[in-house]
Amino acid sequence: MLMGIFGSVVYKVxxxxxxxxxxxxxxxxxxxxxxxxxxxLLALLLTGTKSSISIGVTxxxxxxxxxxxxxxxxxxxxxxxxxxxxxxTDVVLVLPSxxxxxxxxxxxxxxxxxxxxxxxxxxSWPWVARAMRSQMLSLKAREFVHMSRMAxxxxxxxxxxxxxxxxxxxxxxxxVLLLSGAMIAEAGLSMIGLGLxxxxxxxxxxxxxxxxxxxxxxxxxxxxxPGACLVALAASLLLLSTALDEYFSxxxxxx
Amino acid sequence: xxLLESEDVKAxxxxxxxxxxxxxxxxxVMEKGITLGLAGESGCGKSxxxxxxxxxxxxxxxxxxxxxxxxxxVISEMDRSTLKKNVWGVLVSLVPQSALNALxxxxxxxxxxxxxxxxxxxxxxxxxxxxAKKRLEELNLPVEALYMYPHELSGGMKQRAVISISxxxxxxxxxVDEPTSALDVSTQKQVxxxxxxxxxxxIIESTIFVTHDIAVLRQIADWITIMYAGKVVExxxxxxxxxxxxxxxxxxxxxxxxxxxxxxxxxxxxxxxGEPPNLLDPPKGCRFHPRCSEVxxxxxxxxxxxxxxxxxxxxxxxxxxGTREA
Amino acid sequence: MLLEVRNLTKVFTTxxxxxxxxxxxxxxxxxxxxxxxxSLVGESGSxxxxxxxxxxxxxxxxxxxxxxxxxxxxxxxxxxxxxxxWKQVHGIFQDPYASYSxxxxxxxxxxxxxxxxxxxxxxxxxxxxxxxxxVGLRPEDVLGKYPHELSGGQRQRIMVAxxxxxKPKLILADEPISMIDASTRASVLQLxxxxxxxxxxxxxxxTHDLGLAYYVSDGILIMYKGSIVEKxxxxxxxxxxxxxxxxxxxxxVPLLYKKWEGF
Numbered sequence: 001m002l003m004g005i006f007g008s009v010v011y012k013v014x015x016x017x018x019x020x021x022x023x024x025x026x027x028x029x030x031x032x033x034x035x036x037x038x039x040x041l042l043a044l045l046l047t048g049t050k051s052s053i054s055i056g057v058t059x060x061x062x063x064x065x066x067x068x069x070x071x072x073x074x075x076x077x078x079x080x081x082x083x084x085x086x087x088x089t090d091v092v093l094v095l096p097s098x099x100x101x102x103x104x105x106x107x108x109x110x111x112x113x114x115x116x117x118x119x120x121x122x123x124s125w126p127w128v129a130r131a132m133r134s135q136m137l138s139l140k141a142r143e144f145v146h147m148s149r150m151a152x153x154x155x156x157x158x159x160x161x162x163x164x165x166x167x168x169x170x171x172x173x174x175x176v177l178l179l180s181g182a183m184i185a186e187a188g189l190s191m192i193g194l195g196l197x198x199x200x201x202x203x204x205x206x207x208x209x210x211x212x213x214x215x216x217x218x219x220x221x222x223x224x225x226p227g228a229c230l231v232a233l234a235a236s237l238l239l240l241s242t243a244l245d246e247y248f249s250x251x252x253x254x255x
Numbered sequence: 256x257x258l259l260e261s262e263d264v265k266a267x268x269x270x271x272x273x274x275x276x277x278x279x280x281x282x283x284v285m286e287k288g289i290t291l292g293l294a295g296e297s298g299c300g301k302s303x304x305x306x307x308x309x310x311x312x313x314x315x316x317x318x319x320x321x322x323x324x325x326x327x328x329v330i331s332e333m334d335r336s337t338l339k340k341n342v343w344g345v346l347v348s349l350v351p352q353s354a355l356n357a358l359x360x361x362x363x364x365x366x367x368x369x370x371x372x373x374x375x376x377x378x379x380x381x382x383x384x385x386x387a388k389k390r391l392e393e394l395n396l397p398v399e400a401l402y403m404y405p406h407e408l409s410g411g412m413k414q415r416a417v418i419s420i421s422x423x424x425x426x427x428x429x430x431v432d433e434p435t436s437a438l439d440v441s442t443q444k445q446v447x448x449x450x451x452x453x454x455x456x457x458i459i460e461s462t463i464f465v466t467h468d469i470a471v472l473r474q475i476a477d478w479i480t481i482m483y484a485g486k487v488v489e490x491x492x493x494x495x496x497x498x499x500x501x502x503x504x505x506x507x508x509x510x511x512x513x514x515x516x517x518x519x520x521x522x523x524x525x526x527x528x529g530e531p532p533n534l535l536d537p538p539k540g541c542r543f544h545p546r547c548s549e550v551x552x553x554x555x556x557x558x559x560x561x562x563x564x565x566x567x568x569x570x571x572x573x574x575x576x577g578t579r580e581a
Numbered sequence: 582m583l584l585e586v587r588n589l590t591k592v593f594t595t596x597x598x599x600x601x602x603x604x605x606x607x608x609x610x611x612x613x614x615x616x617x618x619x620s621l622v623g624e625s626g627s628x629x630x631x632x633x634x635x636x637x638x639x640x641x642x643x644x645x646x647x648x649x650x651x652x653x654x655x656x657x658x659x660x661x662x663x664x665x666x667w668k669q670v671h672g673i674f675q676d677p678y679a680s681y682s683x684x685x686x687x688x689x690x691x692x693x694x695x696x697x698x699x700x701x702x703x704x705x706x707x708x709x710x711x712x713x714x715x716v717g718l719r720p721e722d723v724l725g726k727y728p729h730e731l732s733g734g735q736r737q738r739i740m741v742a743x744x745x746x747x748k749p750k751l752i753l754a755d756e757p758i759s760m761i762d763a764s765t766r767a768s769v770l771q772l773x774x775x776x777x778x779x780x781x782x783x784x785x786x787x788t789h790d791l792g793l794a795y796y797v798s799d800g801i802l803i804m805y806k807g808s809i810v811e812k813x814x815x816x817x818x819x820x821x822x823x824x825x826x827x828x829x830x831x832x833x834v835p836l837l838y839k840k841w842e843g844f
Contacts, residue, residue, distance in 0.1 A: 142679050142681060143674040143675075143676060143679045143680040144680055144681050144682045144690075146634075146637075146639050146672065146678055147637060147672075147674075147690060147693070148682075148693060150637065150639070150667045150671060150672055151667070151693035151694055151696050151697060152660065152663065152664035152667055152668075152696045152697045153693065153696060154660060161682075162682050165682075165684050166682060166683065166684060190716075235613065235825075267599075267693065294739075296764060297762065298762075304735055347671050350703075361658050363811050387687050396705065418804070439624040439626075439789070440791075440830060440831070440833040440834050440835075441829060441833045443833070444832075444833045445833075448843075448844075449844075451843075451844055465745075467763060468835070469837075470792075470833045470834075470835040470836060473835065473836070473837055473840070474835050474836075474840060474841050474844055475844060486662045497837065507764065508763065508764060511763050511767060512763075512791040512837060513790070513793050513795075513796050514792040514795075514834065514835070514836050514837050515791045515794075515795035515796075515815070515831070515834060515836075516792075516837065516838050517791045517816075517835070517838070518797070518838050519792065519795075519837065519838075520612060520796055520825075524766075524767035524770070525763060525767055526765050526766060526767035526771075527764040527765065527766040528626055528768075530734055530762060530764075530765060531762055531764070
């Protein structure tokens with residue numbers, strides 16, 4: 001992960017430069033070889049990773065924001081508001097997100113990173129909303145919320161002081177899972193040609209690799225590193241969320 | 256020969272910060288044919304003690320020291336597979352605290368019965384069913400309960416079913432750990448009556464009943480043993496403990512029991528200052544000394560010896576030093 | 582009359598298409614006077630906790646009225662009105678751990694009440710410390726700590742300290758001592774008596790323990806499946822019960838001085 005953030009700063013080579021002979025296996029000059037256009041794959045990988053991560057983070061934040069707002073309001077207010085918001089959530093949940101992403105992506109001619117993040121974020125918030133709502137419902141029934149209510153605190157204060165902080169650990173874990181999902185979604189979009197129109201990302205690299213039939217032609221240095229990177233990123237995030245879960249649970253249960 | 260004897264048994268839980276000394280040197284002698292009530296507040300070690308006494312000891316709980324003899328056999332030296340085959344279910348059966356929730360929701364009572372029996376006896380399925388049916392009938396329980404799932408039975412019914420199945424192999428000793436704490440009073444009485452019926456029918460000869468509710472023990476126990484902070488502080492017949500307690504903790508604990516009787520109202524409710532100690536680092540000397548109103552210097556430094564008089568025993572310097580009449 | 586509850590009912594409905602109704606509290610009525618200890622006795626599912634939540638304005642009733650000093654409690658909507666009410670009528674719950682937000686220091690549970698009392702900030706610290714001492718705690722031992730660093734008994738005493746700061750006219754305590762060690766329960770009970778002596782605070786004591794109710798209260802109400810089935814002084818209820826439920830309860834409670842028949 002660190003590599004993605006810092007790699008492109010360190011390795012100062014313009015990845016789009018046609019710098020060497022095409023389709024060269026790894027060598028001294030090009031540690032990861034070159035692609036069909038002679039571009040340095042290591043440079044591509046580093047920039048691509050950075051790009052994938054940043055799109056993933058943005059998408060995750062968007063989904064998290066929407067999910068939290070809807071989930072919290074729905075859980076706290078209850079009644080009609082709750083029913084309506086949950087119906088909306090269910091509708092979006094049921095829509096096939098891949099198709100929606102594809103439709104929107106195909107419609108937009110120019111797709112910059114922000115748009116890609118938006119597309120992914122807007123289709124992945126429903127489970128977050130449901131999760132936040134159920135957390136909210138269970139917290140609301142806890143006695144300490146009653147105590148704050150009886151102390152005459154306003155609803156807003158109760159949400160800010162009692163409920164949200166106690167949901168913090170949950171939120172963090174939701175973020176980690178969203179991030180890993182978003183990066184894979186980005187790769188998926190890119191591999192079918194609906195990702196960024198300009199720029200590089202892990203998915204884009206795989207897209208080119210796939211289009212130019214690198215698998216069949218045995219150009220392993222082209223498709224294996226980005227794939228491995230993607231898998232490593234997702235796996236490490238999932239491990240992180242498991243570790244966080246272990247860390248938070250006993251602490252919340254009382255030291 | 257006593258049914259169950261333990262000598263200087265120590266069982267600790269190993270955790271990151273050190274050892275929780277849940278059972279710290281317990282000498283216990285239990286005769287055949289009685290119902291022994293093991294009482295104490297939460298955290299005193301009574302659940303750990305009964306699990307240890309039948310050698311149900313798994314990490315992080317370790318048997319550090321001591322010997323346990325059950326029916327003449329030294330079970331503290333047996334390995335797990337011998338225990339499974341020859342002791343558990345056959346000599347001694349434990350109905351744990353979480354029994355109500357521990358039943359697999361996808362298995363019916365009859366399946367649970369088969370699991371219990373198959374560990375010990377190779378009998379045909381029809382025999383298992385007839386054994387189970389016979390036992391339920393003996394205890395006036397509906398035979399249909401055998402074919403139900405746990406969620407279809409009420410709390411009281413479940414508890415009685417679990418207890419009756421645990422006694423199918425007629426163990427010499429039945430241990431029940433807080434069997435009625437989660438039940439309402441009427442259901443509790445039904446379960447207690449069933450335990451009495453088991454005894455009257457000669458199915459179970461001896462029982463250890465673990466609870467924090469002393470009023471329940473008054474109704475069903477012949478002998479009461481009081482634990483505090485991992486040690487036995489007093490042991491005696493029910494009437495001795497209730498009306499003639501010697502250890503300061505015992506009589507204060509009895510006076511903290513509240514029942515809807517005018518005698519209780521007259522007596523008043525006492526409370527003991529301070530709180531039960533942390534078993535990671537219990538007080539030196541007598542464990543009760545920080546809270547005892549009659550503490551003497553010796554209590555702070557030396558652990559009191561167990562003194563036996565006329566069958567009952569007490570662990571207190573007041574008694575052993577003769578300051579108070581035994 | 583301090584509190585008058587008339588025909589209080591709560592019906593929970595579940596499901597959107599196939600509506601199911603659960604009558605948690607069924608038309609209960611009773612009065613509470615100043616300086617009175619009243620016990621609401623019932624087993625789980627009897628509706629006693631739901632009734633308490635309605636009186637504490639944490640749950641709206643389906644029908645019925647609650648009058649506090651002649652004022653209609655159910656219709657109090659504005660925040661200032663509700664604050665006025667909660668200063669006079671306050672609650673203590675069963676679980677001394679769940680009553681605290683695990684992420685905040687315990688000081689917060691005490692400082693929160695200043696929203697209701699509006700004391701000037703210079704007095705606040707001494708008021709908090711004074712209240713803690715009244716309940717037998719040393720301020721240095723508990724201030725600044727998190728809930729998991731204190732014992733159940735200490736946490737519950739802090740809850741009573743909170744009441745000391747409010748000096749309410751009525752406290753509703755829902756099983757306040759059932760989760761504390763037996764050896765320390767009586768001392769927490771005494772705190773309620775102290776509040777009554779000093780400030781004439783009445784208490785609605787909710788419990789499943791008939792013995793406790795008998796010991797502590799001036800009057801007992803027994804609830805069963807949402808309705809009040811018995812009303813009277815402790816001696817009346819134990820010696821001359823009217824309802825069969827009370828009679829059964831009386832027979833099934835294990836006693837210290839008498840043995841059950843056939844046992």
